[in-house]
Amino acid sequence: MTFDPVFAIERIADPTFVSENRRPAHSDHRWFADLDEARSGVSAFEQSLNGLWKFFCARNQGQVLPDFADPSRDVSGWDDIRVPSHLQLEGYDRPQYVNVGYAWDGQEDIEPGQVPERDNPIGCYVRTFALDCPLAEGERLSVTFHGAESAIALWVNGRYIGYSTDSFTPAEFDLTDALVEGENRIAAQVFSYSAGSWLEDQDFFRFSGIFRDVTLYRRPGVHAEDIRVTTAVADDLASAQVRVRVELDGAGGAVSARIEGVGELARDADGAFVVQVEEPRLWSPEHPHLYDLVIEVRDAAGALTEVVPQRVGIRRFGIENGVLSLNGDRVVFNGINRHEFGLNGRVPSRELTESDIRMLKAHNVNAVRTSHYPNDSAFYALADEYGLMVIDEMNLETHARWSRIRLHGESLDTALPGDHDEWRPAALDRARSMLERDKNHASVVIWSCGNESSGGTVLRDVADWFRSVDDRPVHYEGVHWDPRYPETTDIASQMYTPAAAVEDYLRTNRDKPFIVCEYAHAMGNSFGGVGEYIELAYRDELFQGGFIWDFADQAILMRDRYGREYFGYGGDNGEAPHDQDFSGNGIFFADHTPSPKAQEMKRLYQGFVVDVSESSFALTNRLMSTSSAEYETRVSISREGRILTAGVVDTDVAPGGSAVYPLPVAIPAAAGEYAIVVSLHLRTETAWAPAGHEVAFGEHVLRVGEPAAGATAPAAQVAAPAPRLVEGTLSIGVHGPGFHVTFSRIFNGLTSYRFGETRTGGRELLSGAVTPNFWHAPTANERGWGGPFEEGQWLLASRYGRASGFHEPADISVEQVDGGVRIGYRYELPTTPVTHCDLSYLVDGAGRVEVTQRMHVPEGLPQMPEFATMLAMPADYDRVRWYGDGPEECYVDRREGARLGVYDRHVPDMLTPYIRPQEAGNRTGVRWAEITDARGAGLRFEGDPIMEFSALSWTPAEIESALHPHELPPIHRTIVRPALMRRGVAGDDSWGSRPLDRYLLPTGDLEFRFAFRGIQNR
Incomplete structure (x- = not known):
């Protein structure tokens, strides 16, 4: 067969040229030779063309080989490319991430419908195939490209077959008249940009090529070309009618249909097949029951030509009484x-x-x-x-x-x-x-x-x-x-x-x-x-x-110049234009x-609201069609992460209903803080989760007797002799049995905390001065609303606030108080107007340091990202254990899913690996936290009574400077930032919306209190 070009490549720039010789769209049903084959899921009527194709990439229309589809062209020297795949991920062209703009924006000035002339990669695909078995009499063969971006032109054995646009729906072509016996050669041109690309400006990576399956389909002489299944559910939901319309291709055919467990469908006056289903099991997200419809197609002689299995969900969806409803129930x-x-x-x-x-x-x-x-x-x-x-x-x-x-x-x-x-x-x-x-x-x-x-x-x-x-x-x-x-x-x-x-x-x-x-x-x-x-x-x-x-x-998973893997976003492939990390x-x-x-x-999407009190819990069912009785309701009481008692309550709350149940367990009388958790769990395994999987929970925290463990009240501590104070020229020392604390008159604060009796005077647990901190690496949302521009003076205040200098005395106070020594610093902050922050330390005779950070924030200053204290520890102290909200990162406006417990992590893992590093890893509601080495020695931090807490392996400056997680520097310190509060992360959008007012740090007088002390190996 000689090459027949026919296709005019310039037509790809015609908006009205949508398709040519493409078969009409139809249902996505599959067909099989018989019922046994249908049960196997492997159809003899299908033959995959996935795999390696020969490939040549033309940079634009002008570089396309005019005879690339000629069967006589030798393509043995062409590259191999996987199908399905994207050109850009196979080494041709560059991936390009763009949100709003067209991929050619600022590169070529073209009008709607036109295509880029300079840069429009065109993939030329060629492969051969032989049919698994010859076509039977009356059978026809088609090929379906289930996804080809953005347009495809097709040849078989040199004969032009057709053209299709719309990247994301099937392009099916009949090949029958172009086939030869034995080996056939199929060739396709896939255009990165066509007129249709003007309708495909989605927020995603711009790719091209054959990216979904390619399949040959044999269609029997009598074939179910299209199937349409509709269901009509009665108002009372007690019955439903299933209607099936089958469009046959081929003369003299006959169709029969049945639903397993229901019966045969009867032919209606309009030609559709109909069956009445009594007490139907209705499809819903909570109970996605599917009926098995089987359609049999026979030819004029009565011989079976194909079997079509079709799963049918009986449901009624629409706008009823003004709201979207499923099976009569309002949908959320x-x-x-x-x-x-x-x-x-x-x-x-x-x-x-x-x-x-x-x-x-x-x-x-x-x-x-x-x-x-x-x-x-x-x-x-x-x-x-x-x-x-x-x-x-x-x-x-x-x-x-x-x-x-x-x-x-x-x-x-x-x-x-x-x-x-x-x-x-x-x-x-x-x-x-x-x-x-x-x-x-x-x-x-x-x-x-x-x-x-x-x-x-x-x-x-x-x-x-x-x-x-x-x-x-x-x-x-x-x-x-x-x-x-x-x-x-x-x-x-x-x-x-x-x-x-x-x-x-x-x-x-x-x-x-x-x-x-x-x-x-x-x-x-x-x-x-x-x-x-x-x-x-x-x-x-x-x-x-x-x-x-x-x-x-x-x-996109990429490697840097040193062979390290990382996830790349806009710009990482050298593309332009791009929209940076907006893909994250x-x-x-x-x-x-x-x-x-x-x-x-x-937590927010759970189907039950669980309000827990000291003696009972109220359960509200937000599901559409499922009683709470289908779940096991568990109740537990724990103290500092250890479950003390647990029980099960049988509940039966109908959809939309509420009920109150007494707790089946009693609150212990011993003093302490207790967490009562009521949770609902799957009774049996489902397709998506094992039995016991939790679907909803509620929590109530209460205190009995004394303040929670970890509170900084002196009464909670063991009395110890007053520490020894040594006032030197440049340093102030506070010493006691097993600890040595040093404050600097010239380096802005507490600079050394040694703990433990050793020949060298104890382990040094600090790696620099303790300072107040008001800044963190901006989040994506903060960058979106311009936070760094508006609030940059808080970065200066955190990095360059001063309490002293080499040529001037420190603004520092020293006093001995009952049982301890109080050292106080006043930091002058480079804000406009200038502000001051006071940081004081009360050191007792046991080496416990109570920290108080105070500040007056006047009206008119920009929002403060956080009000915290920052200290560094040696990197060997890389274990963190805390009693507070968890297990995952949480903030004041994102803590509904957290629950109170004792959790532990490796400090380098506390920085959540967002594709661009930013403030992350915080925990709210922390009562105490311990930063230790592998042997269990380190520092214990205690809230008064609670705090927010961050322990990371990098400073805010190091995090902010890295564009990807793998660019973070080698770990040299553990950075600890106890905080009164970190601003909420916000959630409405990422280009201007700020946290709700109640999740912002207040102005006026702020005070933050916490304590830390050394702990020995456990």
């Missing part, structure tokens, strides 16, 4: 946005997808928005099976064009697709390709017209088309910014609106249910104050929850392990 979306992204980029594997879903279920997530494109088909089957409600979003985002309207004041006429008729075919094609593929999945409850693309008639027409073929509600957030066609969306939707503003909006806007389709922008150390949204969802029925941005950090928004890390934010999300 405990949702998350999920990019399909892992260590191989957007190359999906079923194993990773299933692992993701298990983790989401285990963390109480009940819904996913596929941001901002249809996922691989396996995701929806798994969401059906595990129980996730899905907003299925079509592949559309034109954020950069929308930003021109918002930021530069351009007319709505410039929006894409806007009101432009030439973009309507592409938009409708993307909607159709998604809906037809995904329509039979019970998990899909809402169709979304895309993301951040303004408004206009094109998207209005897309929404109308959705409604014309399906009964699921339609979502589109862009109506909030362009309200000309409010009918585009059935749901009022906004992004990153603070909870208080949502509540204000709903006071006067009551016509549609409301969701925040993106909220709680989880960039770096953030996700603070998110509980405000959750509580609002249960105060106002129209607010039906939202979807966190987002699931996992987008980052995950509740989970780039390797899909949970970050500390997951601890908070799990």
